[in-house]
């Protein structure tokens with residue numbers, strides 16, 4: 001399981017193969033106890049509850065308060081940065097970024113750049129020697145809209161699930177003006193980071209994950225088709241990383 005800043009991301013490994021993935025909200029203590037006892041739960045694949053319990057649980061978390069809750073699960077292991085063989089890391093690097101980068105590099109080859117379109121949007125790159133090159137962190141798509149809605153008097157709260165096609169660049173109403181500002185600058189920023197990466201490592205792969213990956217990929221495809229043709233979409237990089245460090 002990956003604990004992100006918005007929700008939980010689950011992957012079921014059966015015989016070292018990623019069998020099924022799903023997402024849930026954060027879960028209360030009572031549900032964690034139920035899982036530990038092998039009691040069937042809604043929103044979980046039924047298959048889990050046919051396996052011997054407690055099922056071994058491997059956690060990669062960037063939310064300390066959530067990690068603490070799961071310490072009560074009877075068979076839990078928490079992955080830390082030391083478990084990831086990536087070199088040149090810094091102590092506060094997010095384990096999600098390290099694992100996704102490692103998983104992507106092992107499967108798709110180094111050098112590699114990972115774009116995580118999650119709560120925060122991050123760029124994280126590694127070179128051919130499996131050294132962290134570095135990256136960048138900015139507010140993710142949902143967070144940008146949420147912040148504008150919360151921190152201003154006159155701007156409404158927009159929900160990304162209602163978005164379909166690109167807004168007009170020069171908008172004549174408030175919701176579309178917000179969409180235009182956030183979306184076009186975010187897409188231009190992603191394009192700029194991809195271009196800068198390919199100047200450094202011309203033939204390397206760039207891969208995008210995270211809850212906003214599909215929306216952003218579709219928009220990018222419309223605006224920058226040649227660039228986007230080289231962009232790989234892969235939701236399961238964290239699970240690739242967990243598999244690659246032999247934790248399952």
Ligand SMILES: Nc1ncnc2c1ncn2[C@@H]1O[C@H](COP(=O)(O)OP(=O)(O)O)[C@@H](O)[C@H]1O
Pocket residue numbers: 003004005006007008117118119120140141142143160209210211212
């Ligand atoms: N069902 C969903 N619940 C929450 N966020 C979602 C959902 N589907 C898409 N998203 C988008 O995913 C983003 C959060 O990314 P995600 O990778 O799930 O978060 P994290 O790993 O940081 O917890 C939000 O900005 C939101 O727009």
Ligand SMILES: CC(C)(COP(=O)(O)O)[C@@H](O)C(=O)NCCC(=O)O
Pocket residue numbers: 003004005006062092093094095096097116118119120121122137140
């Ligand atoms: C940047 C993040 C908040 C991204 O988290 P997410 O949006 O995936 O929930 C997380 O990777 C984190 O807390 N990182 C620590 C700082 C760093 O990586 O430099």
Ligand SMILES: [K+]
Pocket residue numbers: none
């Ligand atoms: K914080």
